[in-house]
Amino acid sequence: MPDPISWEFAWPYLLAALAAGYLLGSIPFGLVLTRLAGLGDIRKIGSGNIGMTNVLRTGRKDLAAATLVLDSGKGAAAALLAYWWGGPDPMIVAGFGAVVGHLFPVWLGFRGGKGVATTLGTLLAVSWPVGLAACATWALVAALFRYSSLAALVSLAASPIFAWFLRGNLQLVQFAAILAILVWSRHLQNIGRLLRGQESRLGQKAAPKADAPDRKP
Numbered sequence: 001m002p003d004p005i006s007w008e009f010a011w012p013y014l015l016a017a018l019a020a021g022y023l024l025g026s027i028p029f030g031l032v033l034t035r036l037a038g039l040g041d042i043r044k045i046g047s048g049n050i051g052m053t054n055v056l057r058t059g060r061k062d063l064a065a066a067t068l069v070l071d072s073g074k075g076a077a078a079a080l081l082a083y084w085w086g087g088p089d090p091m092i093v094a095g096f097g098a099v100v101g102h103l104f105p106v107w108l109g110f111r112g113g114k115g116v117a118t119t120l121g122t123l124l125a126v127s128w129p130v131g132l133a134a135c136a137t138w139a140l141v142a143a144l145f146r147y148s149s150l151a152a153l154v155s156l157a158a159s160p161i162f163a164w165f166l167r168g169n170l171q172l173v174q175f176a177a178i179l180a181i182l183v184w185s186r187h188l189q190n191i192g193r194l195l196r197g198q199e200s201r202l203g204q205k206a207a208p209k210a211d212a213p214d215r216k217p
Contacts, residue, residue, distance in 0.1 A: 013086045014093045021078035021094030025101025025118055028108055029070035030055045033063050047200070051113040053148040056203055071113070072121030074098055079125035092175055095122035099179055103186060114186045116152040119179045123159060127172055133162040146201040149190035156180040 030050040034042040039058055042050055046057035051071065056064035075098045082094030102118040104110040120138065124131030134155045142151035159176040163169065193199040 010089065013090050017082040017086060017090035017094040018097040021082065021097025022101040023106075024074050024078045025098030026105035026107055026112070027070075027074060027101075028105055028112065029074070030063075030067040030113070031108070033066055033070075034058065034060075037063055039063075049113055050108075052117055053202065057200075068117050071102065071117035072124070074102070075118035075121035076125035079122050083125075091126060092171070095126055096175070096178070098122060099182060103182060114149075114152065115179075115183045116148075116156070119156060119183055122179065123176065126175065127163065127167055127169075129166045130159060130162045130172065130176065133166065134159045142202060146203075147194065147199055148202050149187055149199060150194060152183060153187055153191070156183050 028050045030052065031042050034040070034045075034055060037060065039045070039060070042048075042054060042058070046054045048054070052064050052068040055067045058064075075095060078098035079091045079095035083091035099115050099118050099122060101112075103112050103115045105112040116138075120131060120135050122131075123134055137158050138151045138155035140151075141154045142148060145151070156176075157180055159180055160173045163172040163176045190199060
């Protein structure tokens with residue numbers, strides 16, 4: 001474990017961790033992969049989102065899997081690199097930065113994805129039991145109901161509870177709660193569609209869009 005950072009010098013470390021995490025989280029892997037595959041702009045396909053769920057709607061399961069791995073990996077990488085560099089506090093800050101970067105990427109005019117995979121990857125890095133429990137909850141809800149958005153909402157709402165019972169660490173509970181609030185705030189339209197029974201199911205293909213994205217998951 002790295003030596004603790006003196007609080008006299010903490011803020012430069014934390015700001016650097018936040019900036020690095022944000023820039024790493026801002027990389028829009030779903031958009032990059034679909035363009036490299038010749039599918040065009042994923043923001044003009046299906047729901048218009050850049051994440052794994054919308055990439056899956058193109059019918060390319062390989063690209064969806066790669067997007068999932070890379071989006072979760074950037075959250076985990078940001079947290080782990082910051083931990084190696086400066087310890088637990090920079091790890092938390094960098095993980096938060098990665099999630100914010102995915103939600104509001106500078107490269108895409110601050111219009112990004114829903115942050116589910118990046119949040120789960122961050123939780124796995126910060127506390128693997130909590131992250132694993134959240135991932136298992138996502139997989140279970142997705143398998144039972146076939147709604148990616150519902151799985152995300154349930155798993156992330158449960159993550160602070162997992163943090164409390166599995167770790168008993170108040171800072172971790174607060175961190176998980178903040179990430180859950182961020183992700184929930186990006187799912188307000190999804191919640192409305194779920195209540196109306198209009199939400200798209202996992203793997204449902206979608207035609208290219210001619211108009212602006214409506215920001216489904």
